Amino acid sequence: MTTVFERLKAAALSDWNRYVDHPFIRQMEAGTLPQPVFQQYLIQDYLFLIQYARAHALAIYKSRTLEDMHIAQGGLNAILGEMNLHVRLCERWGLSPAQLQAAPEHQATVAYTRYVLDCGQSGDLLDLNVALAPCMIGYAEIGRRLAPALAARPEHPYREWISEYSGQAFQQAAQACIAHMDKLAAHAMTEARFAELTAIFAQAARLEADFWQMGFELADHNA
Numbered sequence: 478m479t480t481v482f483e484r485l486k487a488a489a490l491s492d493w494n495r496y497v498d499h500p501f502i503r504q505m506e507a508g509t510l511p512q513p514v515f516q517q518y519l520i521q522d523y524l525f526l527i528q529y530a531r532a533h534a535l536a537i538y539k540s541r542t543l544e545d546m547h548i549a550q551g552g553l554n555a556i557l558g559e560m561n562l563h564v565r566l567c568e569r570w571g572l573s574p575a576q577l578q579a580a581p582e583h584q585a586t587v588a589y590t591r592y593v594l595d596c597g598q599s600g601d602l603l604d605l606n607v608a609l610a611p612c613m614i615g616y617a618e619i620g621r622r623l624a625p626a627l628a629a630r631p632e633h634p635y636r637e638w639i640s641e642y643s644g645q646a647f648q649q650a651a652q653a654c655i656a657h658m659d660k661l662a663a664h665a666m667t668e669a670r671f672a673e674l675t676a677i678f679a680q681a682a683r684l685e686a687d688f689w690q691m692g693f694e695l696a697d698h699n700a
């Protein structure tokens with residue numbers, strides 16, 4: 478059976494591909510991504526995850542059943558766990574969590590996180606899950622794609638990042654997200670609704686591509 482996620486991805490394929498196949502990802506895979514670009518990205522991603530955790534918490538609030546609440550809680554836990562990666566890597570560069578939190582949010586971070594939060598505030602749990610989906614499922618797809626680069630190169634500079642997203646915990650969180658969208662759509666999906674959801678999904682995918690691009694811009698700016 479085709480999942481709602483597969484239908485959304487097919488309907489927004491060019492935006493999806495610009496996100497998961499961005500030069501940032503290609504350079505990361507090859508190990509040629511400049512370190513300052515990665516650092517700027519990761520600092521913004523820490524700020525992103527704080528807001529993104531709020532969006533998962535909003536999904537708990539938007540849940541009308543305990544079952545949905547538990548699923549949303551699983552998503553929240555995955556995000557809070559993911560931030561350990563950011564703290565660990567940034568610590569090595571001499572940045573404490575307090576310093577990370579004090580960094581100014583870039584427009585791309587503000588745009589993406591507040592867009593997702595607004596989808597949840599103005600819409601229902603399905604709208605919110607579709608807005609959250611490119612993040613969870615896209616990073617899992619990227620993790621799987623980049624994992625073979627680690628086997629080929631034991632000293633890969635982006636080993637920890639790739640391991641995080643290709644790892645079982647994150648892969649499972651992405652699978653849960655796919656299954657949850659199917660469950661919610663079984664109650665609420667019409668063809669008109671699908672068109673609206675595609676617009677949300679495509680917008681979030683474009684905001685993801687802008688997020689990668691921001692790393693290059695900030696590194697250029699600070700050079």
Ligand SMILES: Cc1ncc(CO)c(N)n1
Nearest residue numbers: 522525559612613616688
């Ligand atoms: C921008 C962005 N999208 C998705 C993820 C995966 O949680 C992340 N950490 N950051």
